[in-house]
Amino acid sequence: xxxxxxxxxxxxxxxxxxxxxxxxxxxxxxxxxxxxxxxxxxxxxxxxxxxxxxxxxxxxxxxxxxxxxxxxxxxxxxxxxxxxxxxxxxxxxxxxxxxxxxxxxxxxxxxxxxxxxxxxxxxxxxxxxxxxxxxxxxxxxxxxxxxxxxxxxxxxxxxxxxxxxxxxxxxxxxxxxxxxxxxxxxxxxxxxxxxxxxxx
Amino acid sequence: xxxxxxxxxxxxxxxxxxxxxxxxxxxxxxxxxxxxxxxxxxxxxxxxxxxxxxxxxxxxxxxxxxxxxxxxxxxxxxxxxxxxxxxxxxxxxxxxxxxxxxxxxxxxxxxxxxxxxxxxxxxxxxxxxxxxxxxxxxxxxxxxxxxxxx
Numbered sequence: 001x002x003x004x005x006x007x008x009x010x011x012x013x014x015x016x017x018x019x020x021x022x023x024x025x026x027x028x029x030x031x032x033x034x035x036x037x038x039x040x041x042x043x044x045x046x047x048x049x050x051x052x053x054x055x056x057x058x059x060x061x062x063x064x065x066x067x068x069x070x071x072x073x074x075x076x077x078x079x080x081x082x083x084x085x086x087x088x089x090x091x092x093x094x095x096x097x098x099x100x101x102x103x104x105x106x107x108x109x110x111x112x113x114x115x116x117x118x119x120x121x122x123x124x125x126x127x128x129x130x131x132x133x134x135x136x137x138x139x140x141x142x143x144x145x146x147x148x149x150x151x152x153x154x155x156x157x158x159x160x161x162x163x164x165x166x167x168x169x170x171x172x173x174x175x176x177x178x179x180x181x182x183x184x185x186x187x188x189x190x191x192x193x194x195x196x197x198x199x200x
Numbered sequence: 201x202x203x204x205x206x207x208x209x210x211x212x213x214x215x216x217x218x219x220x221x222x223x224x225x226x227x228x229x230x231x232x233x234x235x236x237x238x239x240x241x242x243x244x245x246x247x248x249x250x251x252x253x254x255x256x257x258x259x260x261x262x263x264x265x266x267x268x269x270x271x272x273x274x275x276x277x278x279x280x281x282x283x284x285x286x287x288x289x290x291x292x293x294x295x296x297x298x299x300x301x302x303x304x305x306x307x308x309x310x311x312x313x314x315x316x317x318x319x320x321x322x323x324x325x326x327x328x329x330x331x332x333x334x335x336x337x338x339x340x341x342x343x344x345x346x347x348x349x350x
């Protein structure tokens with residue numbers, strides 16, 4: 001008797017997956033979670049987008065560490081994290097347009113709340129560097145109010161939570177050297193080539 | 201505070217919560233109860249202690265939602281028994297679910313939690329809000345009835 005119930009219970013329930021997705025999207029539509037994420041494909045590989053109620057809060061070159069990133073966010077910010085295509089859609093669309101060469105500035109809101117102090121000033125200065133343009137680490141440091149802080153500015157850029165949309169790839173060495181990049185120099189080169197109008 | 205993103209809780213437990221609700225209220229009403237269960241869980245989730253039994257916690261919420269649903273049906277004069285839809289399932293399973301659906305709610309819950317959710321008597325008692333002895337009795341009665349029906 002009990003084995004019959006156990007067997008019947010374990011029959012697959014594909015409708016549960018669909019119902020779970022509806023729950024996550026409803027939570028997003030009604031603002032019931034604190035963080036929403038989605039992974040999207042891009043010419044630079046898979047990207048992980050994380051949005052809060054204030055805007056896009058993190059963008060990662062995803063690789064295999066999506067789970068680790070989400071666990072860190074759960075510990076540091078809130079465990080109320082759900083996957084939602086709907087909640088991340090504005091940034092997905094703008095990024096797709098950007099990679100297609102049809103967008104030069106990002107308009108969907110960014111969440112600056114978690115970005116504070118010197119790092120905030122550096123990233124604000126970086127956000128002001130236009131498409132296809134570039135700035136030196138020294139220029140960015142000066143704009144952030146610390147003319148001799150080029151190295152510190154480099155570190156702040158290295159921990160940019162929103163690469164691509166806060167264009168740290170546009171910050172180069174004064175001599176023309178590429179400098180560093182969170183996602184690897186190859187990606188930095190690809191972004192610069194895209195903005196220069198060269199086929200990547 | 202737990203460091204497991206809620207999405208993983210949803211992914212890991214959605215099937216069992218769905219099965220439990222389908223057994224308790226039928227496949228059609230299960231959708232609403234399922235949504236209510238996980239939205240309530242999402243709200244309370246940051247307060248869940250890290251050493252909690254997540255499965256039992258979710259089933260407790262699901263049980264409450266199922267009972268609320270049954271009560272609402274009764275209040276508007278509808279049958280409190282779950283409505284079994286003709287979902288494509290092996291015939292043998294359909295027979296079993298019909299028999300389980302015919303049990304009184306507490307026996308139905310005990311049987312589902314024991315043999316589906318694989319919960320020990322202590323957790324069954326906690327989920328349905330009764331003593332362990334009462335949970336054992338419900339389970340025993342439920343199984344006896346099922347044996348007579350099937």
